[in-house]
Amino acid sequence: MVTRNSQKSDLGITKSMNFFQNIIKPFKRSSNRGIEDDIEKIAALEQKVFPFQVLVSATKDFNPTHKLGEGGFGPVFKGRLPDGRDIAVKKLSQASRQGKREFVNEAKLLAKVQHRNVVNLWGYCTHGDDKLLVYEYVANESLDKVLFKSNRRSVIDWKLRFEIITGVARGLLYLHEDAPNCIIHRDIKAGNILLDEKWVPKIADFGMARLYQEDATHVNTRVAGTNGYMAPEYVMHGALSVKADVFSFGVVVLELISGQKNSSFSLKHADQTLLEWAYRLYKKGRTMEMVDPDIAASADPEQVRLCVQIGLLCVQGDPHQRPAMRRVSLLLSRKPGHLEEPERPGVPGSRYRRRTHHRPSGTSSVGTLSTTGSSTDSFGSNLNTNSGTGGATPVSSRTPTRDHATRSAGASSSSDPHGESLQATQLPQKLVQATFNALSLSHSLHNGHVRLPQHNIVQKNFGGGHPDPNLTYAKELVAGMELSKNDAGVEPPEFGAAADGDADRNMILGNMYVASYKKVYVRKNKKRETCERSDELAGE
Numbered sequence: 001m002v003t004r005n006s007q008k009s010d011l012g013i014t015k016s017m018n019f020f021q022n023i024i025k026p027f028k029r030s031s032n033r034g035i036e037d038d039i040e041k042i043a044a045l046e047q048k049v050f051p052f053q054v055l056v057s058a059t060k061d062f063n064p065t066h067k068l069g070e071g072g073f074g075p076v077f078k079g080r081l082p083d084g085r086d087i088a089v090k091k092l093s094q095a096s097r098q099g100k101r102e103f104v105n106e107a108k109l110l111a112k113v114q115h116r117n118v119v120n121l122w123g124y125c126t127h128g129d130d131k132l133l134v135y136e137y138v139a140n141e142s143l144d145k146v147l148f149k150s151n152r153r154s155v156i157d158w159k160l161r162f163e164i165i166t167g168v169a170r171g172l173l174y175l176h177e178d179a180p181n182c183i184i185h186r187d188i189k190a191g192n193i194l195l196d197e198k199w200v201p202k203i204a205d206f207g208m209a210r211l212y213q214e215d216a217t218h219v220n221t222r223v224a225g226t227n228g229y230m231a232p233e234y235v236m237h238g239a240l241s242v243k244a245d246v247f248s249f250g251v252v253v254l255e256l257i258s259g260q261k262n263s264s265f266s267l268k269h270a271d272q273t274l275l276e277w278a279y280r281l282y283k284k285g286r287t288m289e290m291v292d293p294d295i296a297a298s299a300d301p302e303q304v305r306l307c308v309q310i311g312l313l314c315v316q317g318d319p320h321q322r323p324a325m326r327r328v329s330l331l332l333s334r335k336p337g338h339l340e341e342p343e344r345p346g347v348p349g350s351r352y353r354r355r356t357h358h359r360p361s362g363t364s365s366v367g368t369l370s371t372t373g374s375s376t377d378s379f380g381s382n383l384n385t386n387s388g389t390g391g392a393t394p395v396s397s398r399t400p401t402r403d404h405a406t407r408s409a410g411a412s413s414s415s416d417p418h419g420e421s422l423q424a425t426q427l428p429q430k431l432v433q434a435t436f437n438a439l440s441l442s443h444s445l446h447n448g449h450v451r452l453p454q455h456n457i458v459q460k461n462f463g464g465g466h467p468d469p470n471l472t473y474a475k476e477l478v479a480g481m482e483l484s485k486n487d488a489g490v491e492p493p494e495f496g497a498a499a500d501g502d503a504d505r506n507m508i509l510g511n512m513y514v515a516s517y518k519k520v521y522v523r524k525n526k527k528r529e530t531c532e533r534s535d536e537l538a539g540e
């Protein structure tokens with residue numbers, strides 16, 4: 001990576017220049033071209049189109065030495081435009097099967113998203129099958145590298161960390177409520193927060209899910225988020241709302257305070273997660289013990305308490321209990337004490353308990369750019385989120401498929417005398433952990449991304465000879481369960497045994513296994529039958 005010092009003077013120059021001039025400069029024509037050429041080019045510039053050749057020369061033909069890294073969406077190259085501006089060019093991998101027109105439409109929309117705390121998309125380019133996005137170059141590394149992978153973590157002292165928290169909150173508020181379209185990021189994490197030369201945080205990778213949406217003919221297990229940051233209702237049911245981003249933001253806040261990465265915290269502390277640990281300390285009034293020892297000296301106890309409280313409010317299990325980002329931004333400017341008490345945190349993989357709210361119908365749940373334009377509490381509606389036999393069975397598939405799956409799996413939730421407990425709104429903690437382990441497995445298999453089946457697409461396309469993402473999901477579930485198989489004494493199901501072409505058979509089998517696991521588990525652990533751990537947690 002090119003160091004930020006070498007960029008500083010250029011950045012200084014470009015900031016003072018008008019944006020349109022900046023854009024037009026690299027394409028200045030020689031004087032003998034026609035006026036039509038001019039018009040065409042100006043039109044292209046307004047649409048923020050970058051000619052491929054400009055990007056080729058900016059990145060020295062995508063030279064490996066210019067490669068900044070490669071994420072789930074493809075490689076990113078650093079480049080410099082003829083006017084001196086530095087850019088980051090993301091070459092989308094072929095997994096984005098979007099047509100050229102759709103890509104251009106999406107990119108145009110995303111290029112309108114401009115905010116100080118968001119990595120600005122300056123333009124885009126298509127060339128043959130290649131699709132490229134051109135971003136402003138952000139000089140410092142991503143937050144995860146500074147926080148978790150370097151010995152520079154003390155460089156971001158408490159004051160900076162607090163500013164990063166407020167900056168990310170503002171960026172996310174903008175995406176949710178003030179951008180031209182409501183954007184649910186879906187993958188808020190320390191790795192997607194880039195820091196500029198003044199440590200101003202900028203949210204990266206917004207809108208990517210939209211560019212990678214499956215079309216009607218392509219079934220895929222889509223990149224859905226990153227382990228350790230995903231809201232429980234999203235992990236378990238694919239239910240997506242702005243509150244899923246709020247949850248991920250809460251995780252980032254607690255990571256920033258503690259300097260600990262949520263997804264690896266449990267490896268060091270077998271019996272708890274970062275979120276539970278934070279909750280316990282908060283309940284005991286010992287929030288300062290959470291602070292990263294490297295920066296403890298610079299920490300302001302009042303601000304720390306406020307941030308811990310806000311972080312915990314954001315990671316509550318019930319999405320409706322989580323504050324919207326506007327409120328978070330407001331709260332960050334207040335003194336603690338005016339705030340409600342957070343309830344115990346949700347665990348990725350756990351089921352949340354719905355309260356008095358009802359899910360609004362007809363809201364979009366999967367798209368990144370919300371089709372409703374509503375900013376808060378738009379809650380996923382295409383999946384069952386609130387009942388069932390312990391898993392994420394799609395609503396529309398449940399009636400026709402369950403009977404068959406029940407027979408195939410040799411277990412029945414409806415005939416089970418403990419049926420009531422199987423319908424409980426929360427799974428035992430251990431089961432939750434096992435599911436989480438399954439997702440961790442998926443995490444390691446997929447370059448840090450958890451992949452979830454996209455149920456509605458599966459349903460639409462099953463029978464077309466596509467791979468069955470439900471199979472993967474169910475196997476992952478079971479892999480998690482197997483870690484504790486001896487406790488449960490339940491054999492995993494035979495996947496694929498049901499051969500009638502039922503779209504969700506493997507999902508159902510996986511869920512049945514979870515259900516039967518739970519049945520045995522509950523029998524063996526009567527005490528935990530109600531799974532109410534909040535008092536227990538608070539008292540510990």
Ligand SMILES: Nc1ncnc2c1ncn2[C@@H]1O[C@H](COP(=O)(O)OP(=O)(O)OP(=O)(O)O)[C@@H](O)[C@H]1O
Nearest residue numbers: 068069070071072073076088135136137138142191
């Ligand atoms: N605008 C940018 N300015 C500077 N560096 C960038 C920019 N965008 C991305 N990078 C860097 O490029 C690398 C790849 O980024 P990318 O966002 O594609 O994937 P990632 O964050 O590493 O992984 P993931 O896909 O899991 O988010 C990262 O090191 C990132 O910090």
